[in-house]
Amino acid sequence: MNLRVTIKKIADVAKVSRGTVDKVLNNRPGVSDEVRKRVMEIIDALEYKPNIIGKALANQKKPSLIGMIIPSDANPFFNDIRKGVEAAYQELSDFGVKIDCRVMNSLDVEEQLSIIKYLSDQGISALALTAIDNPAICNAINTLVAQNIPVVTFNSDITGSKRMCFIGQDLVKSGRVAGELLGKILQGKGQIAVITGSHHILAHNQRVDGFKMVINKDFPGIEIVDTIENLDQDALSFELTWALLEKFPNLNGIFIAAGGISGAGKAVKLAGKGNAIKMICTDFIPNTIELVKEGVIDFAIGQDPFTQGYQLVKILYDCLFLGRGPEKEFFYTKIDIRIKENIESNLI
Amino acid sequence: MNLRVTIKKIADVAKVSRGTVDKVLNNRPGVSDEVRKRVMEIIDALEYKPNIIGKALANQKKPSLIGMIIPSDANPFFNDIRKGVEAAYQELSDFGVKIDCRVMNSLDVEEQLSIIKYLSDQGISALALTAIDNPAICNAINTLVAQNIPVVTFNSDITGSKRMCFIGQDLVKSGRVAGELLGKILQGKGQIAVITGSHHILAHNQRVDGFKMVINKDFPGIEIVDTIENLDQDALSFELTWALLEKFPNLNGIFIAAGGISGAGKAVKLAGKGNAIKMICTDFIPNTIELVKEGVIDFAIGQDPFTQGYQLVKILYDCLFLGRGPEKEFFYTKIDIRIKENIESNLI
DNA sequence: CTGAAAGCGCTTACAG
DNA sequence: CTGAAAGCGCTTACAG
Numbered sequence: 001m002n003l004r005v006t007i008k009k010i011a012d013v014a015k016v017s018r019g020t021v022d023k024v025l026n027n028r029p030g031v032s033d034e035v036r037k038r039v040m041e042i043i044d045a046l047e048y049k050p051n052i053i054g055k056a057l058a059n060q061k062k063p064s065l066i067g068m069i070i071p072s073d074a075n076p077f078f079n080d081i082r083k084g085v086e087a088a089y090q091e092l093s094d095f096g097v098k099i100d101c102r103v104m105n106s107l108d109v110e111e112q113l114s115i116i117k118y119l120s121d122q123g124i125s126a127l128a129l130t131a132i133d134n135p136a137i138c139n140a141i142n143t144l145v146a147q148n149i150p151v152v153t154f155n156s157d158i159t160g161s162k163r164m165c166f167i168g169q170d171l172v173k174s175g176r177v178a179g180e181l182l183g184k185i186l187q188g189k190g191q192i193a194v195i196t197g198s199h200h201i202l203a204h205n206q207r208v209d210g211f212k213m214v215i216n217k218d219f220p221g222i223e224i225v226d227t228i229e230n231l232d233q234d235a236l237s238f239e240l241t242w243a244l245l246e247k248f249p250n251l252n253g254i255f256i257a258a259g260g261i262s263g264a265g266k267a268v269k270l271a272g273k274g275n276a277i278k279m280i281c282t283d284f285i286p287n288t289i290e291l292v293k294e295g296v297i298d299f300a301i302g303q304d305p306f307t308q309g310y311q312l313v314k315i316l317y318d319c320l321f322l323g324r325g326p327e328k329e330f331f332y333t334k335i336d337i338r339i340k341e342n343i344e345s346n347l348i
Numbered sequence: 349m350n351l352r353v354t355i356k357k358i359a360d361v362a363k364v365s366r367g368t369v370d371k372v373l374n375n376r377p378g379v380s381d382e383v384r385k386r387v388m389e390i391i392d393a394l395e396y397k398p399n400i401i402g403k404a405l406a407n408q409k410k411p412s413l414i415g416m417i418i419p420s421d422a423n424p425f426f427n428d429i430r431k432g433v434e435a436a437y438q439e440l441s442d443f444g445v446k447i448d449c450r451v452m453n454s455l456d457v458e459e460q461l462s463i464i465k466y467l468s469d470q471g472i473s474a475l476a477l478t479a480i481d482n483p484a485i486c487n488a489i490n491t492l493v494a495q496n497i498p499v500v501t502f503n504s505d506i507t508g509s510k511r512m513c514f515i516g517q518d519l520v521k522s523g524r525v526a527g528e529l530l531g532k533i534l535q536g537k538g539q540i541a542v543i544t545g546s547h548h549i550l551a552h553n554q555r556v557d558g559f560k561m562v563i564n565k566d567f568p569g570i571e572i573v574d575t576i577e578n579l580d581q582d583a584l585s586f587e588l589t590w591a592l593l594e595k596f597p598n599l600n601g602i603f604i605a606a607g608g609i610s611g612a613g614k615a616v617k618l619a620g621k622g623n624a625i626k627m628i629c630t631d632f633i634p635n636t637i638e639l640v641k642e643g644v645i646d647f648a649i650g651q652d653p654f655t656q657g658y659q660l661v662k663i664l665y666d667c668l669f670l671g672r673g674p675e676k677e678f679f680y681t682k683i684d685i686r687i688k689e690n691i692e693s694n695l696i
Numbered sequence: 697c698t699g700a701a702a703g704c705g706c707t708t709a710c711a712g
Numbered sequence: 713c714t715g716a717a718a719g720c721g722c723t724t725a726c727a728g
Contacts, residue, residue, distance in 0.1 A: 007706060019708080020715075022707060035714085050705085056720090173689065214689065311696055341521065342683045345680070345682075370722070379697070405721075406704055
């Protein structure tokens with residue numbers, strides 16, 4: 001009882017060759033309207049579903065290249081994204097997928113543009129990038145899309161482009177979660193401060209906004225006394241945090257929305273307030289993990305970078321081989337809450 | 349520049365047929381020792397790696413059946429496990445994988461044994477089950493393994509069997525995480541109680557043990573005043589919790605290690621202590637989600653059931669098609685901490 | 697023991 | 713426009 005419907009079956013029923021069926025299935029030219037229509041009907045009637053394995057085997061002759069651009073700014077956590085990409089690549093390499101991953105040396109628009117051009121010249125079939133939110137980049141993306149090269153953004157999105165989808169964190173929500181956590185462990189009372197990277201970076205602002213929304217709405221007994229900018233730099237972060245502690249001796253909570261976590265942690269420890277001040281931060285880099293283990297940082301909120309890398313490859317693969325776009329525009333990865341007891345889990 | 353090493357290439361170099369190479373590769377009989385050795389050497393020298401797609405296409409003729417047994421006791425959260433299985437199945441169905449999933453009507457050893465026998469008679473190539481921890485089940489598993497049918501356990505493990513690996517939660521650690529969370533939001537002070545399902549169920553005991561370890565060690569200011577058994581029943585859970593609240597009027601924390609969460613929550617609400625008592629529980633079933641949204645339960649700790657289902661299929665597939673066992677014995681899924689702000693996320 | 701051939705499902709030149 | 717054939721990499725009867 002072989003109920004599988006194959007191209008051969010369609011061809012037999014329609015009394016045409018398999019090549020012709022293939023043309024109809026994939027909207028290739030070279031079939032008369034009449035035959036196309038007849039074959040079409042049979043395909044529908046028999047509920048034909050293409051077999052991926054067959055497609056993939058035939059595709060071995062012309063492997064497809066996925067281009068990828070990740071920022072240099074190299075939050076070490078981009079390594080976890082690469083691990084996810086690597087895992088997906090292992091699963092899919094036999095399908096004839098190759099990946100060319102380029103790391104930026106700067107955060108320059110010019111550099112990103114030139115990498116996009118380079119990859120385009122290499123003949124990529126798809127592109128994944130942590131986009132710089134700039135009109136020129138937007139144009140470059142749209143040009144690729146116009147050439148039928150799907151583009152996805154990950155980790156950081158670009159507004160108004162024709163990129164297919166975004167894979168990353170719901171930043172506002174991650175800020176909200178931070179707000180609720182800090183509110184809870186302070187039992188709704190006290191003075192807190194926010195440390196952000198830069199007011200010019202959308203991601204940072206979104207986290208801070210989410211955080212403030214929840215504190216202001218759900219924890220009226222908590223006062224946000226200050227919001228400082230550390231430009232993601234540890235040295236500056238240390239200095240500013242130190243000053244903050246002097247200015248507000250009763251401070252009992254800090255939310256760090258971006259980088260410079262190590263610097264802030266050092267200041268808090270040096271002031272002997274590791275226990276008195278509850279701290280919440282984002283992402284799991286080695287310095288952060290250390291501070292969580294020491295008990296200086298109470299909660300670290302991750303964005304599941306592994307899944308970001310893994311899914312971007314999977315989504316692009318689905319698009320290239322199965323010809324189907326993703327079923328939604330935003331793929332939000334887990335808001336991954338960690339504390340001392342599970343900061344270092346080795347999981348699947 | 350086709351640098352791919354295929355069976356054809358090996359055959360050409362070794363001056364034998366591809367069929368012979370296939371026999372050598374898969375340790376099939378019918379090759380002289382001399383030829384086998386020579387071919388072997390060439391395979392090694394050329395670093396041949398089998399192409400999954402080729403294998404899979406050839407395998408279409410004889411699809412393999414994965415048997416699966418899940419408990420009836422139907423924590424609704426088993427639905428999420430099934431969703432994971434379904435997702436993996438979608439990805440792999442073209443590889444010729446079929447899954448026969450059986451749901452138990454009881455927690456009887458006899459029933460599980462008879463289902464194992466049934467599946468075995470169906471000619472399954474692999475088995476995944478939430479095992480009852482009993483010697484007869486252990487024997488049945490070992491019999492399958494002896495027939496070269498790999499077995500994995502998920503969600504609940506069985507001691508001493510030859511099952512290949514276990515996929516599920518690190519229960520002790522999940523209890524530890526619960527302990528740290530409750531300790532944190534109580535700021536290390538107060539009287540708390542533990543509600544467990546049954547002292548006879550390993551999983552429950554492990555969670556409770558982990559929880560108590562952390563409270564006793566890291567939070568000396570917190571006293572565990574009682575540990576009660578609700579047999580996973582909501583009615584009983586309500587009664588016992590109600591009595592608990594009367595007996596300990598100063599109680600400010602409860603950890604529920606198993607089911608009966610809704611009953612306990614109702615008692616706490618009815619006593620008007622929804623805010624005064626901090627509650628932590630496990631797994632995300634609709635009732636729990638509701639209580640978290642209401643603010644009665646402060647933290648819910650999940651075990652990523654989707655991944656349990658997804659990975660069990662993937663691991664078995666790797667084993668069947670790629671002939672490679674898993675690289676570790678225990679696959680622990682995420683300890684997924686949720687609060688009001690992210691209890692209902694729709695993520696990947 | 698060994699090899700030649702057919703087949704898994706799809707795609708791609710190439711003839712006609 | 714249409715079809716017959718070869719090929720992607722591996723496996724499986726079947727002859728010899």
